[in-house]
Amino acid sequence: MILTDTHSHLYSKEFDADRTELIEKAIESGVTRFFLPNVDSESIPGMFQVEKQFPNNCFSMIGLHPCSVNARYPQEIQVIEHWLSKRKFVAIGEIGIDLYWDKTYFEQQQDAFRRQIQLAQKYELPYIIHSRNSFNEVMELIHECSNTSTKAIFHCFSGNVEQAQQVVNAGNFKLGIGGVVTFKNSGLDKVVEAIDLKHLVLETDAPYLAPVPHRGKRNEPDYLILIAKKIAEIKNISLEEVAAVTTQNSIDVFGV
Numbered sequence: 001m002i003l004t005d006t007h008s009h010l011y012s013k014e015f016d017a018d019r020t021e022l023i024e025k026a027i028e029s030g031v032t033r034f035f036l037p038n039v040d041s042e043s044i045p046g047m048f049q050v051e052k053q054f055p056n057n058c059f060s061m062i063g064l065h066p067c068s069v070n071a072r073y074p075q076e077i078q079v080i081e082h083w084l085s086k087r088k089f090v091a092i093g094e095i096g097i098d099l100y101w102d103k104t105y106f107e108q109q110q111d112a113f114r115r116q117i118q119l120a121q122k123y124e125l126p127y128i129i130h131s132r133n134s135f136n137e138v139m140e141l142i143h144e145c146s147n148t149s150t151k152a153i154f155h156c157f158s159g160n161v162e163q164a165q166q167v168v169n170a171g172n173f174k175l176g177i178g179g180v181v182t183f184k185n186s187g188l189d190k191v192v193e194a195i196d197l198k199h200l201v202l203e204t205d206a207p208y209l210a211p212v213p214h215r216g217k218r219n220e221p222d223y224l225i226l227i228a229k230k231i232a233e234i235k236n237i238s239l240e241e242v243a244a245v246t247t248q249n250s251i252d253v254f255g256v
Contacts, residue, residue: 001243004033004250005224007155007203011046014207014218026221034058037094037128040068041079061091066098066109066130073112084123090254092120093128094155100132117145126151126253135159151253156205161194168199174249176203179211182230192234197245202227
């Protein structure tokens with residue numbers, strides 16, 4: 001059984017004390033593939049270090065997180081362009097729009113998202129979408145960029161069934177399902193029930209959004225199994241089937 005975590009911040013400082021042990025523990029448990037989303041220029045060195053330590057298990061993306069978008073975002077985009085010209089990445093991400101905390105840089109977030117979608121098209125890479133309190137705004141930009149042929153993942157999808165269907169109908173998009181699916185009254189169980197497994201990928205978003213019974217604590221790599229088990233329960237299928245299909249879905253997106 002091979003499980004794939006399509007979104008994990010394993011380079012985060014929250015893991016500085018026991019990172020190696022946690023990754024090795026997860027690998028032993030069957031979680032053997034980790035895709036690392038970038039945040040901004042400051043997170044790049046740590047991400048590369050994790051990838052270097054686990055080259056067969058960890059794969060780096062490059063991108064500017066919407067919460068890191070400020071007045072200096074053009075310089076951050078230049079850093080991304082520099083690295084794209086230097087080496088290979090599996091995706092552009094995580095990118096998108098976040099209107100939950102602050103709307104000050106909404107226009108800048110839109111422009112950064114648009115420019116990074118264009119980079120994904122230029123380098124023929126998938127992209128990872130961060131969409132918080134911004135589903136309609138994100139979908140509008142995706143359609144504006146005529147980008148439904150490019151593969152993408154709606155990271156930490158938390159919308160309703162209708163919105164999930166919009167994503168599925170829009171193009172080559174997958175829904176990233178994480179620990180929220182285990183939260184009571186999240187409504188995500190209805191999405192998982194209604195949407196075919198071929199459209200779903202698994203993620204932890206570690207160290208954030210730990211699943212039940214660890215909710216509110218640090219999320220860890222091997223907790224992906226709890227997410228997979230919940231999906232298996234909702235769909236009344238085996239854990240092995242969830243692992244096989246979602247891992248193949250991840251391969252279809254990232255090419256590795």
